Every structure is written in C-alpha cells, then in structure tokens.
Amino acid sequence: MRFVRVVALLLFLLAARDVQAASALQNVATEVAKGLTAIPPATVVIAAPAVSDMAGATPARMDELSVRIAGVIAGKLGGTTRAHERALHLSGARAVAGRGGALLFLSVEIARGELRVTADLYPVMSNGWDRIRIPAPPPRAHTYTSVPIDAEVRAFFPSISLEQASVRKSRHEEGDVLAVACGDANGDGGMELVLVSKTRVAVGTLRGGRFVVGKAASWPQLARRLPVPLREPLAGAAFVRAGLVGTGAPRLLVGTTEREAVALDAGLGVRATLPGIPLAVGDVDGCATVNPEASAFEGDVTGCALGGKERPVRLAAPVARFDAVAAGEITSRDGASHVVVAAREPGGKLRLRLDGGEVRTGDVVGAQLAVGDLDLDGASEIVTSGVEADDVLQVLSWTGDGSDPVVRKKIPAPGGVRALTICPPEARGVPALVAVVGPEVWVVR
Known part of the structure; x- marks a missing residue:
C-alpha cells in the first residue's frame, strides 16, 4: 500500500487543553x-x-x-x-x-x-x-x-450493534483523495462531505450511489505551491464553527504539504492562509506543524491564528513526532466526558492517551486514523487502516481503563484506504464511519 498519510477530523471531535469537554x-x-x-x-x-x-x-x-x-x-x-x-x-x-x-x-x-x-x-x-x-x-x-x-442521550434508546454494521458504497471521480471530512459546509443544517485530492477540493453529498459535487475549487485557484513539498503528501480537512472569526468566517479548513493550507468560506473563497495542516479540535481550529526532513508532524497541535488571534495549544499528541493523529470527545452513559487521542509514529506504532494520562502503545497500524464513539456506548472506537498488501478497515474499542483495545470489526478494503473520518449522528441517530477506499466512498453505519 502506498504511503499517503492523512489528518482529517470532525467538527464535533475534541482534544484540547483550552477547550473543556462537555456532554x-x-x-x-x-x-x-x-x-x-x-x-x-x-x-x-x-x-x-x-x-x-x-x-x-x-x-x-x-x-x-x-x-x-x-x-x-x-x-x-x-x-x-x-x-x-x-x-x-x-x-x-x-x-x-x-x-x-x-x-x-x-x-x-x-x-x-x-x-x-x-x-x-x-x-x-x-x-x-x-x-x-x-x-x-x-x-x-x-x-x-x-x-x-452522545452516549448519555443514546442510553435512553436500544443499543447499536457495531458488529452488524453495514457498508454503503458510492463512486467518486476525485482521483487521488488525500483527506475527507464531514460537516455543514453552507450553514443550511445539512451534512456534506469534502474530499481533498491532489488536484482540488470538492464538497458534495452521496446520492444514487455517487459522490455528487456541489462546489469545487482547484488547488491553483486556492493556494500557491510550497517550495519544498514532501515526497509523499500529508493532508487535512476540517469544518469549524461558523462565526469563529467574525463576518465572512471560514467554515472549511483544508491543506496539503504540496500547497499552502487555507481557510475557505461557504463558497470556497479563500479567507486566510494557515500555518500548518488543519484539523478540527472541538468546534475550533487546529493546525499541525510539518517537519519536511522527517516527512511527519512534530510537536503540539496549535490554533491556526485565524483572524490574527494567538495560537494556543489545542492538542498535546501522545508522541512527539507522528504521521497521523485523531482525537475524540467520548461521553459516558452517566454524562462524564473524556478526551481520547490516537497518534501513529512514523514507524507505524499506535499510541493512545486518555484525558492526558499515561500513553499506551498499541500494535502497528496503517496510515489512516479516526477516533469516535461509533455505537454511542461510552467507549471509544479507534479506526485504522491495515499494514498488509490487502488493506482493511479495522475498528477497535478502547475503554482506557488499562486494558488493550479490542477488535470489534474488520472489513476488507482491497482498493486501499485513502482517508477516514467519523461523522456525527444523523440518520436514525447513528454515527457514521466514512472511508475513501480507492474510487469509492464507503459509509459504515
């Protein structure tokens, strides 16, 4: 499997020092x-x-x-x-x-x-x-x-069976996809997907077995090429809260290590350039710093300085250098909130941390990561791609109580997993795992 690493997190995920987790x-x-x-x-x-x-x-x-x-x-x-x-x-x-x-x-x-x-x-x-x-x-x-x-609210309904989750597949024509995110792109209350490829940023929905593009902009329209791109690109996409930086506030942050990262408004107009690869940290912005020599991210994830603001630390990763990171606010059934962070070392080892506590080392995993609560039972799911020639979507559950993550589901993905994200509950009140697998977008729910 080729080595393309992605940072792509949801608006609704949270792992921050300056943002308090809440149910x-x-x-x-x-x-x-x-x-x-x-x-x-x-x-x-x-x-x-x-x-x-x-x-x-x-x-x-x-x-x-x-x-x-x-x-x-x-x-x-x-x-x-x-x-x-x-x-x-x-x-x-x-x-x-x-x-x-x-x-x-x-x-x-x-x-x-x-x-x-x-x-x-x-x-x-x-x-x-x-x-x-x-x-x-x-x-x-x-x-x-x-x-x-969240899990506290979902506890009033029958439980979700993660093992019986089904996969819905839709074709896309975006070529080499590097990142995916989901959120409200235009403020209408609906959920859209953004696919970030080497050539453009496309926002759309899944209809009739296809990814239907509503708006798109090519990278030359959006940002200048960086003088020292990485041999294998890193990319990120995140939706942030409307009104974050005042009038005309960006809703979508996108970036690759081949182009400047940018903040976009609802019409995909550029509102600002960013100092790093974007990811969502709760409902605010976060930017990860790239070390070109190491072909990896390094140090803390900080604010993106939108609107000239200072850059507070948003997220302390469980390892100093990493090529993929994901984080989620997990609410237990009694309403307590916990922050789970997963990062992948450049050598492939998975590192996990709960609420800023002791770092736990997991197995070697693929270059795609996502964190969330897919069955809303109060325990976190860590979704990874595989490391074998035949790729796989692997869903792990982790309580953070000192035990190892438990494999809940494996789905063969022979087309190769290009990007992952977890969308908040929508249809039937069930969260969705979205995976870009080769020329297809998979929705696992």
Missing part, C-alpha cells in the same frame, strides 16, 4: 442559560415529553430523558430555580408552576441525530383576576439550541 446535556444547559437572562427567583423548569425520529424508545424512557434535561438546565441556572420531577405538556406545566416565580418550559426533540431543545420563559399569573384576564400569557423570553446526541 450534550451540559452543552444544551449552557446554551439555554446564555440565551435567557434575568431568570426570576423560584422559577420552575418543566420539560414536555420528548419526541424522537429514532425507533425503540418507550414513552417512559422519553419522559425520563425530558426530566433529566430539565434537571441539568435547572442546575445550570442555579439559585432558587428547580426542576419538576415529571414531564408535562404546557397546560399541565402552567398549573404546576402557578405558585412559582416563573415557568421555564422546554420542548425536547431528537431528530437526525441532534438533541433539539426549545426553551420558553412564561410569567406566572398568581393573582386570580390575572388568570381570568390573561389565561395563557405569551412567553417573555425564548431560546433554542441543538447539539449532536
């Missing part, structure tokens, strides 16, 4: 608290029964999820705010909150792999005359937030 419920609570100001004392937080497009959950479990969300939000708001112990519809919630300071009513939905929460702050009519005059007062404040689901 989906914690993130929802933080955003709701930001969106609402001047919460009256003794406000009662009540959530409606959750609704979902995912099969298998009982009404009782959906009510439990709603109550859990109400409790986390009430805890975030603090003070005398309290959560009600049952899920209720709005009419029942008004009656319960009648003697409170206000009613914070939550509508909870799980759709396309996202937890969506709408929060409305209603006044309480404590006076009988007011209740007659205004029986259903409108909300005084409103906010909405959505986050990808």
Whole structure:
C-alpha cells in the first residue's frame, strides 16, 4: 500500500487543553442559560415529553430523558430555580408552576441525530383576576439550541450493534483523495462531505450511489505551491464553527504539504492562509506543524491564528513526532466526558492517551486514523487502516481503563484506504464511519 498519510477530523471531535469537554446535556444547559437572562427567583423548569425520529424508545424512557434535561438546565441556572420531577405538556406545566416565580418550559426533540431543545420563559399569573384576564400569557423570553446526541442521550434508546454494521458504497471521480471530512459546509443544517485530492477540493453529498459535487475549487485557484513539498503528501480537512472569526468566517479548513493550507468560506473563497495542516479540535481550529526532513508532524497541535488571534495549544499528541493523529470527545452513559487521542509514529506504532494520562502503545497500524464513539456506548472506537498488501478497515474499542483495545470489526478494503473520518449522528441517530477506499466512498453505519 502506498504511503499517503492523512489528518482529517470532525467538527464535533475534541482534544484540547483550552477547550473543556462537555456532554450534550451540559452543552444544551449552557446554551439555554446564555440565551435567557434575568431568570426570576423560584422559577420552575418543566420539560414536555420528548419526541424522537429514532425507533425503540418507550414513552417512559422519553419522559425520563425530558426530566433529566430539565434537571441539568435547572442546575445550570442555579439559585432558587428547580426542576419538576415529571414531564408535562404546557397546560399541565402552567398549573404546576402557578405558585412559582416563573415557568421555564422546554420542548425536547431528537431528530437526525441532534438533541433539539426549545426553551420558553412564561410569567406566572398568581393573582386570580390575572388568570381570568390573561389565561395563557405569551412567553417573555425564548431560546433554542441543538447539539449532536452522545452516549448519555443514546442510553435512553436500544443499543447499536457495531458488529452488524453495514457498508454503503458510492463512486467518486476525485482521483487521488488525500483527506475527507464531514460537516455543514453552507450553514443550511445539512451534512456534506469534502474530499481533498491532489488536484482540488470538492464538497458534495452521496446520492444514487455517487459522490455528487456541489462546489469545487482547484488547488491553483486556492493556494500557491510550497517550495519544498514532501515526497509523499500529508493532508487535512476540517469544518469549524461558523462565526469563529467574525463576518465572512471560514467554515472549511483544508491543506496539503504540496500547497499552502487555507481557510475557505461557504463558497470556497479563500479567507486566510494557515500555518500548518488543519484539523478540527472541538468546534475550533487546529493546525499541525510539518517537519519536511522527517516527512511527519512534530510537536503540539496549535490554533491556526485565524483572524490574527494567538495560537494556543489545542492538542498535546501522545508522541512527539507522528504521521497521523485523531482525537475524540467520548461521553459516558452517566454524562462524564473524556478526551481520547490516537497518534501513529512514523514507524507505524499506535499510541493512545486518555484525558492526558499515561500513553499506551498499541500494535502497528496503517496510515489512516479516526477516533469516535461509533455505537454511542461510552467507549471509544479507534479506526485504522491495515499494514498488509490487502488493506482493511479495522475498528477497535478502547475503554482506557488499562486494558488493550479490542477488535470489534474488520472489513476488507482491497482498493486501499485513502482517508477516514467519523461523522456525527444523523440518520436514525447513528454515527457514521466514512472511508475513501480507492474510487469509492464507503459509509459504515
């Protein structure tokens, strides 16, 4: 197998010193608290029964999820705010909150792999005359937030069988692909794929068994050629949060060791050049420094200095020099978040680290890596390519408790694995492993 190494991580992955890992419920609570100001004392937080497009959950479990969300939000708001112990519809919630300071009513939905929460702050009519005059007062404040689901949320649904995952294959015409990433390229809330090849950057979707390109730009249009390219290229692609650097903020970061790395807007216009090969670190940017003499990355992954900002350390790799790196925020079923980092030494050894702790050495693996929680059970999956002549997709599960990674699934990939990434939950609330295998894009779910 030829030696092309890739760094390509999701927007939703996290391994940073300056970014705190948080669960989906914690993130929802933080955003709701930001969106609402001047919460009256003794406000009662009540959530409606959750609704979902995912099969298998009982009404009782959906009510439990709603109550859990109400409790986390009430805890975030603090003070005398309290959560009600049952899920209720709005009419029942008004009656319960009648003697409170206000009613914070939550509508909870799980759709396309996202937890969506709408929060409305209603006044309480404590006076009988007011209740007659205004029986259903409108909300005084409103906010909405959505986050990808994680293991804590997925625990309310039937488990995912990783061993029974299926592969859907689509053809692409991008030639020699070096990196892949997925995210919202144009801000419409949908998921797109970006394929970075030696010749261009293409953004599109999978339809009818094909990778259908929506937008594309050739490398000569985007960036100048570097004076000392590597013999075998390294590449990276990452989606970052819109609004990161103000008006016209880039959504997509791309780079290879043959061209300058660049930050692109939704129309693939260049917004800035980058100091290294990009990867996503949580919902912010990260850049890895290339050592041309070693044909590898070296040192910490830092911020990309978008918008003239300083370059804080985003990620400390488990080894000083590496030719592939991947990281993920893994949320356990009890809501605790952990950061898992995997890196491949130039000699092929896999190095793993949990929460900045002791580095664990694994087997020799291929040059492609991805980290995430594919079955949302709270344990990390490390996906690698193989080292034999006949390539393979290998999925390992690792709890980080001192035990070795366990092989969960192997999928023969005779076309050669060119790039890997893990997409957040979408269809049926299940994450997807995306692999570029020869002239095909594989979605394993």
